[in-house]
Amino acid sequence: MPYDVVTFGEAMIRLSPPNFARLEQARSLDLRVGGAELNTAVGCARLGRKTAWVSRLTNNPLGRLIANHAREAGVCTEHVSWTRDDRVGLYFLEFGAAPRASSVLYDRKNAAIAQIKPGEIVWERVFAGSKWFHVTGITPGLSDSAAEATKESLVAAKKSGLKTSVDLNYRVKLWTPEQAGKCMREVMKSTDVLITTEEDIERVFGIKGNDYEEAARKTAAEFGLKTIAITLRENPLVWRNTWTAMLLHEGKVLRTKTYELEIVDRLGAGDSFAAGFIHGMLDGDVQRALDFGVAASALKHTLPGDFNWITREEVEAMLQGGGLRISR
Amino acid sequence: MPYDVVTFGEAMIRLSPPNFARLEQARSLDLRVGGAELNTAVGCARLGRKTAWVSRLTNNPLGRLIANHAREAGVCTEHVSWTRDDRVGLYFLEFGAAPRASSVLYDRKNAAIAQIKPGEIVWERVFAGSKWFHVTGITPGLSDSAAEATKESLVAAKKSGLKTSVDLNYRVKLWTPEQAGKCMREVMKSTDVLITTEEDIERVFGIKGNDYEEAARKTAAEFGLKTIAITLRENPLVWRNTWTAMLLHEGKVLRTKTYELEIVDRLGAGDSFAAGFIHGMLDGDVQRALDFGVAASALKHTLPGDFNWITREEVEAMLQGGGLRISR
Amino acid sequence: MPYDVVTFGEAMIRLSPPNFARLEQARSLDLRVGGAELNTAVGCARLGRKTAWVSRLTNNPLGRLIANHAREAGVCTEHVSWTRDDRVGLYFLEFGAAPRASSVLYDRKNAAIAQIKPGEIVWERVFAGSKWFHVTGITPGLSDSAAEATKESLVAAKKSGLKTSVDLNYRVKLWTPEQAGKCMREVMKSTDVLITTEEDIERVFGIKGNDYEEAARKTAAEFGLKTIAITLRENPLVWRNTWTAMLLHEGKVLRTKTYELEIVDRLGAGDSFAAGFIHGMLDGDVQRALDFGVAASALKHTLPGDFNWITREEVEAMLQGGGLRISR
Amino acid sequence: MPYDVVTFGEAMIRLSPPNFARLEQARSLDLRVGGAELNTAVGCARLGRKTAWVSRLTNNPLGRLIANHAREAGVCTEHVSWTRDDRVGLYFLEFGAAPRASSVLYDRKNAAIAQIKPGEIVWERVFAGSKWFHVTGITPGLSDSAAEATKESLVAAKKSGLKTSVDLNYRVKLWTPEQAGKCMREVMKSTDVLITTEEDIERVFGIKGNDYEEAARKTAAEFGLKTIAITLRENPLVWRNTWTAMLLHEGKVLRTKTYELEIVDRLGAGDSFAAGFIHGMLDGDVQRALDFGVAASALKHTLPGDFNWITREEVEAMLQGGGLRISR
């Protein structure tokens, strides 16, 4: 079945102590599923797009649980590669409060996706008739073969005529800036849209500007990118942030509303920006893509879990200025 | 038994996902009981007033549960009309966080109260020796026969010598402004005290002023009302509001303290204002009624559920300026 | 996409107090999704069959939640008919313990499925290339138009070349035995396989035998049915039952193992028998169908919720005699 | 208001670790309210009797919580004596499983009820027009002044024309058999109906028989009692017991059905027998009183908490032979 959006990457079981407890205090853990590219796939599916997520999963209860959650949120898992080997990655999340930042303890080593091999996914079959492919800098950071598979996927996407977007998403616990930079520079060759932050541009590509706009311009120039989206967060506190994004598109800078956020769970916020943005781009309206991306991801901060359980109608209502009164 | 306060209306089972989850994410729902007039009855009972709540309920576990909760909070349920027919209304509540407003999904159609018929409650027996009767604009909005029963109850209350208060409480999901306006204008004829917001005055009666004070004055004039209370909320965020009220009494405007609120659950806040206000009015002190109403309802925002589980002593301590230190 | 199995019927939100509490004691309710035909669809999907569930749902968070749960369990919801009207049915479940039986309080009136109209589902598109269609006596009991839609679906299924199975599933709270009997006799005309209990045969068709075998033979004779499966439960206690089934197939009686059950949740057990049985029939092995149906549904009793979250491997292991030791 | 049943005694906050955990393992405790005479009052109220519970409570959140729970279950708390002194008694309950018995850790010393003084309750006002008074051997065991108050209450009850019942309920943690025996012998002078076990007769009164029937006869003879009810439990396991009772009435022995129980929570079972028995006695039918008492208390074992959240209809249905099938 042709998809509006295909994404490719890891998803993990996310375990977090309830009520701001630390892991050492926990006697139970809330279980959710998360992973950058799956989060984006969910975001697209919730906005009404036919979406598939491609990954490699161990066929045990934990692996199946991940696929179940993807489907529950409307994402097709038909192209997941199942194995009896390896393990399912986990991450442990502690919610913070000022002055204690939230923190993440990864236990993702030797997960099935890290063993994915180029050629394992028949990309032309996945991509046939589809429109958009999205991946982040996490997937190639998982292992050398995952990096190869990522590049393969992007090349195949371009070949099949899909638009491609890449979220830099640098993870210091996976690789060094040098390793990331080398790989992502190659990835840029098959990238149409870059989604990132000012900080990641500097860490991964070593590109600095006087401000994020200049950094974006330099990056666009260096890689010949037509479109770069940069998300902008101010976090003086843990439970209160502001959130917006800017877009550099064909040399022009676009801006949108800045949201004041009361934060329930900020994991997956960037990924839901990508989803909203892709949704808008599929409609061919760049400003609306930016608006939609920021509005959708602003809402994401108010929901528990990595997935953005909103509806298109809700985002649209917010873009038209819905307030904070209870509707009744 | 003669009551200080009698209220009349619907109460529903309230079901809400814990921890800011959306309904689609829920695997369990917190169960509470709520309904505007029952909430006000509870507020009065907690302040030490003998209080009865009149309604119609299906005699099944859910209907009994509603009556149980009312009694738990000190409200007499002796005059509830029980039936084996119909169903118990429900409402599903999602708690929001900026920029996502909290939202309510009603499933109250065909509830027992909507089938109440004029004559079903023997009001002279309920009212004998009692002092105050309170109802809101929700009850007549439930059905034509409920509207008739509401008017009947107010006429009977006046006949039995009770003071009457009405909270406009316009609900767009129940009826149109036109329908509400027509019915509530008639209701005003038996109303001594009107409790409302500037917005509802405009929506229901189509009365606008340059500010809420003028709107109140025009309303008082139009319906010959001696006393109108208007609650005032500012909600730049979902978890932080300010809250106060003004009172137009015999042509004079009274004001009281504005509270800075950290919000746990704002459902039932307006109803607990009514309770505190009625409590003060029963003591014959208008300014204190206003002070008490706002203080009691400010506290309500900090408690889970629609009911205001405070004590008179706590409200009085707050009126005397209690701070935010832990008492120990 | 062609399906191995298609089912058609209602699914409801199921709300139950945890830990054997009664509804009147509940302060939270566990939320699950259940409905006979959806349960069977889930059972088939979990055994590896491509399965679709057809229904009519209100497009609100509760309706979407039902579809989400179906997809989570591997069932296709593409053919669900969505509406903005009506409501989502609920049922409240109290778990019992001897001598108190478990009990169910339905609140399913005016649910969207009851308003389904013949012609609303384009059955030929659903059935194209598919193999098996399953429905129960609940669907036609929901309303006259649902009964018409049920008959329509069965006729269409036969026309499209599918095998059809019907579980009698008489519900006293939906209709009288006479109403059910009249309708289900007509339904039998398009039925290949009847799944039921001795008691329902008597209640719905008024057919009695000296034992369940004779009752089955009489029923087969009366409706010209080649295959009748009868599930057999003994419940001297609530938490301990025995469970098996017999099959009358082309005049021969087949039997299988009787399981001793420690019961966690028996809702959906009969439906998961149907699933296991259909799974086996699709492989063309009648004895194995019976074995599989009983083994799968024996396992169902040990899982919370209406859905049978087992795997085909687990059922097969049990058929080969797996014990009660912890595997490690 | 005249009551069908009045009871008098202590109620405590009951705190128990969920899921069979031990106290040392607990990170949360389930909170309920229990106390022998309150449990019986609740049992009577649930069966439709107008019931009041008399006690002495500290006016703090814990004391109010106890009264709230009593009212929630339909019991009048108007005659409770409130104090600002003393404390609210607690008991910690660990649920067992064979071969570990359930266990109770009392923390009830210096509770308000222990400080109750004769004359504190105006019994003639409580009893005016009422029918039945019930107390247990726990109340006089709490303190000397509580013992005096108990005797006073019974004398007043007889004077006001009420029937009186006493449940021996010997508690080894409160007093010695000698102390209990001396006091309860005096209590017997104002007792119409004695409810107890064979074991307590021996421990408190030192009366032994060859069997419980003979023990009952000897006790009846010694104290001139017309009616003695003896509950009979067999507990080879913790989660499975059998339960019945016998009645010695005017020299005749009456028996009733023996129930096979799957036990959720056996606290309050004896108290709910008393409630069912009193309910039947109020109707003047001794055999039905015995039947009702045993049936109601058999159901109690299947519910969490000390209170018997059943309805009269449910008990009556069980007496007519309701089975263990789910009604739907």
Next chain:
Amino acid sequence: MPYDVVTFGEAMIRLSPPNFARLEQARSLDLRVGGAELNTAVGCARLGRKTAWVSRLTNNPLGRLIANHAREAGVCTEHVSWTRDDRVGLYFLEFGAAPRASSVLYDRKNAAIAQIKPGEIVWERVFAGSKWFHVTGITPGLSDSAAEATKESLVAAKKSGLKTSVDLNYRVKLWTPEQAGKCMREVMKSTDVLITTEEDIERVFGIKGNDYEEAARKTAAEFGLKTIAITLRENPLVWRNTWTAMLLHEGKVLRTKTYELEIVDRLGAGDSFAAGFIHGMLDGDVQRALDFGVAASALKHTLPGDFNWITREEVEAMLQGGGLRISR
């Protein structure tokens, strides 16, 4: 074993309703352990100090639970004096939200620690080779004999060559300012470091200054104290405070960073300041002691429970300016 830090005092079972509910609303209570001196002991142990907590506990599940929690957090309980008598103290905590302050209901009367007698602890054995002894003004406030034991402990500590610190910690529910003043003045004779607030200096010693600095200077002068630490909280709201401290050391005033806090649970914050401060003092760096105390206790506000489940590394990272970004 010689300890870096020894503390002496009561610890109680702390019971609090979850999710901002009031006690009257609670159906379960979260259980934790807290007590000023134990909290400080835990704070020291978590920072890597060998720490013992001395107390008197009833040997029942609740008393053992307290010792278990101390050991879980790394505190030695070898010198606890166990008894079969008395009871375990409890405190009930309601979490507030503006304008409702959090509140505490103590039920600590007759706890084992109040019966401690001078001579019961062999202090020379506890202190042999140890470095620092800490106690608060709560311990002597529990009873006369506890006051004697406290003075005995301080004298013994000085005799064994330990540094001593005392947190004034005035508790109005335990004793009057006069009683506290009289006792604490005597305690000051064996005190090296005083930790307190401006308010407590005034309440206990009647010493006032134009500001807290002057109050500290006067106190230092009056008791000949070399070191006084004063914690400073601003709480315009319940969930948002600022927090810092000042130190008067050898006549010089030291200051440190002021933290903006999002508060999860402020119980034990002062105690964790003492811990961080002692930790720094043991390293002989006064400024760092102040920095460490404030940083550690700022973090404490973000954790549920009285114990400060942080690590030394985390405090050090914060002192070096860690931000609020999620590390990944």
Next chain:
Amino acid sequence: MPYDVVTFGEAMIRLSPPNFARLEQARSLDLRVGGAELNTAVGCARLGRKTAWVSRLTNNPLGRLIANHAREAGVCTEHVSWTRDDRVGLYFLEFGAAPRASSVLYDRKNAAIAQIKPGEIVWERVFAGSKWFHVTGITPGLSDSAAEATKESLVAAKKSGLKTSVDLNYRVKLWTPEQAGKCMREVMKSTDVLITTEEDIERVFGIKGNDYEEAARKTAAEFGLKTIAITLRENPLVWRNTWTAMLLHEGKVLRTKTYELEIVDRLGAGDSFAAGFIHGMLDGDVQRALDFGVAASALKHTLPGDFNWITREEVEAMLQGGGLRISR
């Protein structure tokens, strides 16, 4: 500090869905700590023995949590070897019900303990003055170096004069019977007491008898063992088992009581037998060791988690015949 008992092995974080849910259904997981040798250490500590557990743990929140839980239960963790590398092992546990067995999903690969090297633990320091050393067949099964470290520990224990016990504990998911057999035969050379099951004797050593007694005799003969304990379980159901053990000691067979069990959680039951048995052996009474081991482990089945949170007094009371009545 000299210990009564030292054990050596892995402990893992145990994660299990509540209420018999399957992993695929879980939205939260209960967190506990378990591991055969730690479980035995806890069992000994709870019976009053000074006990240390030796292991290797990653110094992150999960590793610290394991050590915290050990200390909470009274076990010394001073000799744990901490590392910044590797990971903390996990295991996922699904509770079953007949006919579904409970099941365990291990995720223990690359845990810190598997990287332990001979020489890493200074055994002579751990063992100095201690009495008993216990290890199971799991530790050597974790890796080759863990096997070497295990043998080293046993040799060192014998050299330091400790008694040694080994529980065969064959784990099919760790190694083949051949691998286990080869290693454990060597282990037997330093073993004084063998604790095992008939099945494991056959799987690991290939020794079969006509019954378990004969198998024990043959094993004793083959390895020159003076003492072999064999636990005996019958599990016709998951929630109901019988449990006992036999002892072959110096050629004589000893037996003890068989317990009827209502099972809450059987994990760690064998380990708590070892603990009770060692406790008795330390007192030098072989029959009492057997009695104590079986009684203690019978109680273990009734508690959640791997740890045996009982007291010595409770086991002794049970040995003297305590019944299933609630003590009050």
